[in-house]
Amino acid sequence: MTDLSPLLDNDPVVATAGTDMLADSIEQQGSTVFRADWQPPHPDTAAALARLATDGRMAEANAAAVDRLLAVRPHLVDVRIARDVFAGMSERTLFHAGPPIEWERASGPMRGAIIGAMLYEGLASDPDDATARAARGEIELSPCHHHGAVGPMAGVTSPSMPVAVIEDGAGSGVSYSTLNEGLGKVLRYGAFAPEVIERLQWMDRVLGPVLGAALRSRGPVDLQSLIAQALQMGDDGHNRNRAVTSLFLREIGAALVEGADAPVDQRLEVFKFVDGNDHFMLNLVMAAGKLGSDAAAGVTASSLVTVMARNGTDFGVRLSGTGDEWFTAPAPPVAGLYLGAFTEEDASPDIGDSTITETVGLGGFAMAAAPAIVGFVGGTAAGAVRRTLAMYEITLAEHPSYQIPMLEFRGTPTGIDAGRVVRTGVLPQINTGVAGKVPGTGMVGAGLVEAPIECFVDGINALAASVNKS
């Protein structure tokens, strides 16, 4: 199908679909026409959609699933060490972003992050040694999403890393994420230079313990409240997290001033580290999203998208009604703004679990709340609004807490219905960072990308088959 996204950032033109008569006629009159080859519904899913619509079963299942997604109350309660949190995580286990992947098919930034994590864990003596060992299968790779966790970009999570613990204040769920390292040369973008490893060591020695002590001393931080406020302060929750990071510093600042069982130099380092990184809260917003998405999983016949995630090679989607099954397609390239001398030639395809934000009504779905983000990911403020408006076409609810002031406080479009995606051809809009394709490079830019339709087509067909069986 045609990529419709250029329509969002440019001035209105006539767009046509179907037979060419209209387009031909307009062009003969000297006007510009955008010809889309869209047709509703996606031809490969017509039969499946018809079957799923029978008796209103899918609609009922979707209402139940999105209610579950909206009912969670993510509270940040602690920071612990990965090996103490994840049952069965061996010393040679590394979690990673996206659907399952093996070293052989892993992208450059994923390989770079695996190398870095091996150096950090003492599992290899140098990058070449790490590469050889990984290629020999010495490392056990497993998706973060299989363990209630999420990780941005490569998402590599190793046993010694501190992880944030998010509990459901309104239920029994729990989710996890690593802590954010900042931008530039960082592990999650595939960098593994000594400075990267040293920063990771400081994070497990100082950042994790001091933050954990501050949280235990002050009590849980209500992430939903912070995110809701941040959307009224120009954040989208994915690539613009300056407001929520500021609000988080306000939440923990008193504990850092007071003591929180840590020496003053460490508290000072932690304050400055968080203050120096406006993306600090990304990982925690992601984990908050994972809590909702896990709560919505497992509703028979529901076409709600519970997971969109990429490993740099594959883009993967899970639906509520199809359980643990992944529906994958090649990870697409990202159109965006590049840092310094980098160009799209240097870019790895789309990567990271951070699309959990779009999955729960944030990120690309909330860009109307965050017009300033276009300075980071490209596009125009008007286009940011149009992206959000388009997402109402494929979502099941408007988030009651996450409101967009510029849309007169309308709730963000939340809960992607894979059925509507294939029926309308409107694809989930994602904003994202871009990693260098050569292992070790780090960040090269940021931009905009759409989820590939194939994942949703396969998901809907599998869902229809599962309903037929049951």
Add this chain to the structure above:
Amino acid sequence: MTDLSPLLDNDPVVATAGTDMLADSIEQQGSTVFRADWQPPHPDTAAALARLATDGRMAEANAAAVDRLLAVRPHLVDVRIARDVFAGMSERTLFHAGPPIEWERASGPMRGAIIGAMLYEGLASDPDDATARAARGEIELSPCHHHGAVGPMAGVTSPSMPVAVIEDGAGSGVSYSTLNEGLGKVLRYGAFAPEVIERLQWMDRVLGPVLGAALRSRGPVDLQSLIAQALQMGDDGHNRNRAVTSLFLREIGAALVEGADAPVDQRLEVFKFVDGNDHFMLNLVMAAGKLGSDAAAGVTASSLVTVMARNGTDFGVRLSGTGDEWFTAPAPPVAGLYLGAFTEEDASPDIGDSTITETVGLGGFAMAAAPAIVGFVGGTAAGAVRRTLAMYEITLAEHPSYQIPMLEFRGTPTGIDAGRVVRTGVLPQINTGVAGKVPGTGMVGAGLVEAPIECFVDGINALAASVNKS
């Protein structure tokens, strides 16, 4: 002239001006018409405008004045005690908001704040005693604006109060403001209950010294940078200052963690006090504005508005080319949202120096950056955008640093030209808090108001007369 502001918050209708033929015809066809009695230019100023336009003298003067306004770089450098800062401030001097006023004509909230300040300074034993002494002329009243200072609402500044010191990083100017007390029952809204006086005492005993020490230890805080960032985070700089307050806490947080020559309990109190008051930065944004407005003052033939300020009785305006002269009109009532059981019956007319924000391209002029503000002051997000767009009609520049993301990063409309106000009839849009009219009440609401045209008419006529003489 007709109040045009309802046009901003409602759906488009046909608005007519001039002869009635068009309006009559449209109404006969069943459509709604908004009849405005506007006519360009304001009839009392036509001759003056013609004289000022001669030889392009006013245009040249305005360009010079607005350049000066835009050239300042406000840096918050210290917190000191008022009596040590203001030359010739006696123990019985109280500064106040707006143009000059005497006790006899003072509004309820102004009287309430004077009573409170007298109790705080030990100049009276109780409210009745304060009232009697003030009525006998024992207190010397003087506008903040006459001393390089600004104060929100009643703006009462007494000798023992801590004041923020703002210096021009690009010049030699300096400006001052009191520190913000929070919302509700506070002195600036005319409250004088014991809790109000106790808070003021804590502010001079703890808040001022700790903040001053933190500033001296870390160095100046670049207010222009913070305000610029805050406009990209949903602040307008007048009634929405949550982002800039968050960013300020990030600026001083490390000093509060580290020590800053103060005991930990006091540093903790200061952190929590600022964190608990999203309006904390209002006073400092105002002082930053005062620095620019003072820099722009005194340009012969310039119709740039350097001051808009209200004392609850009079609304006063100063122009660059007319020096220290005030042009006043009755302070208008405010249309807005009221707290609890309060209604417009309880409201004092417009009051405060906080209109310095509108004078320098913030507040009502920057509402397109702050759509969430409508939850506090009323109106719609679309109306907030229209208010900003209307202000480009009467301003001399677009601020190079204060940008509005939703308008594709267009600079805020900055530097009101009194000539354009009288020529177009477009009035400066102000958002503001509302004080109770009975002394001692405190805050009763917040809302929107327009500056009265008479101030600008008188100003332009005086400016024309001054040019004629020179």
